[in-house]
Amino acid sequence: MSTAPQLEEPVEPVDEPVDGRTARAVRTRDGLVDATIALVEEGDLRPTAPRIAERAGVSVRSVFQHFDDLDSLFAAMGARVVERLAKLIGPIDPTAPQAERVAEFVRQRCLVSEAVTPINRAAILQAPGSSTIGRQFASGHGFVRAVTEEVFEAELEAAGPRRQQLLDGLIVAGSWPTWNLLRTLEHRSVEEATAAVAGMVDLLVWGAGR
Known part of the structure; x- marks a missing residue:
C-alpha cells in the first residue's frame, strides 16, 4: 500500500501562520507610522511612545518591538512623507517658455511646502539628536x-x-523656510504666500544675465 500522497498534505499549511504573522507585523508597523504622522499633523510635535501607541491602538511594548527607538520611528515617518510628497510633483520641461516653467516650479514648491509644514516643524526639533533626520534634510x-x-x-x-x-x-525663494516665514510671521494665506514666491522667482529669472 502506498503512503506517498500523505507526505504532501501538510506542506502548504505550514507557511500560512508565518505569512499571517508577517502581514500583521507590517500592518502594525504601518499603523505606528501613520499614528505618528497624524499626531504631528495635529500639533503634537514631540509625540511620545505612549501617545503613539494609544493612537495606533497597540501597546507601548509594540512600538519598540517594531522600532529600535523613537528615532527609527521618526525616520520611517520621514520616508513615508517623502512617498506622499512624490505625488505632488512631476517633471518640468526645461525647454518650455520661461513663464510656464516659473508657474509650475512655484506651484509644486508651494504645494510641497504647505503639505510638509507640520512634519518639518517636528523634524527640526528632533534633528539635533538624529543623524538620520539630518541626512533626510540633506x-x-x-x-x-x-x-x-x-x-x-x-x-x-x-x-x-x-x-x-x-x-x-x-533655492531660497522656493524653500520651506521662506514659505514658513510667509505663512507664519507674515501671516499670508496660501494664495498670498504663493503669489509672493512667484514674484520672487519671476524677479530673479527676469534679471538673469543683466
Missing part, C-alpha cells in the same frame, strides 16, 4: 537643488559669473 535639499538647476538651466547659463547667486536666490 537629501531633500539636494533634490530641490537639482530640480532648480534643471528647470532654470537657460537662465543660470545666461547669468554667467552670477550663476551661483541666481541659483542661491531661486
Whole structure:
C-alpha cells in the first residue's frame, strides 16, 4: 500500500501562520507610522511612545518591538512623507517658455511646502539628536537643488559669473523656510504666500544675465 500522497498534505499549511504573522507585523508597523504622522499633523510635535501607541491602538511594548527607538520611528515617518510628497510633483520641461516653467516650479514648491509644514516643524526639533533626520534634510535639499538647476538651466547659463547667486536666490525663494516665514510671521494665506514666491522667482529669472 502506498503512503506517498500523505507526505504532501501538510506542506502548504505550514507557511500560512508565518505569512499571517508577517502581514500583521507590517500592518502594525504601518499603523505606528501613520499614528505618528497624524499626531504631528495635529500639533503634537514631540509625540511620545505612549501617545503613539494609544493612537495606533497597540501597546507601548509594540512600538519598540517594531522600532529600535523613537528615532527609527521618526525616520520611517520621514520616508513615508517623502512617498506622499512624490505625488505632488512631476517633471518640468526645461525647454518650455520661461513663464510656464516659473508657474509650475512655484506651484509644486508651494504645494510641497504647505503639505510638509507640520512634519518639518517636528523634524527640526528632533534633528539635533538624529543623524538620520539630518541626512533626510540633506537629501531633500539636494533634490530641490537639482530640480532648480534643471528647470532654470537657460537662465543660470545666461547669468554667467552670477550663476551661483541666481541659483542661491531661486533655492531660497522656493524653500520651506521662506514659505514658513510667509505663512507664519507674515501671516499670508496660501494664495498670498504663493503669489509672493512667484514674484520672487519671476524677479530673479527676469534679471538673469543683466
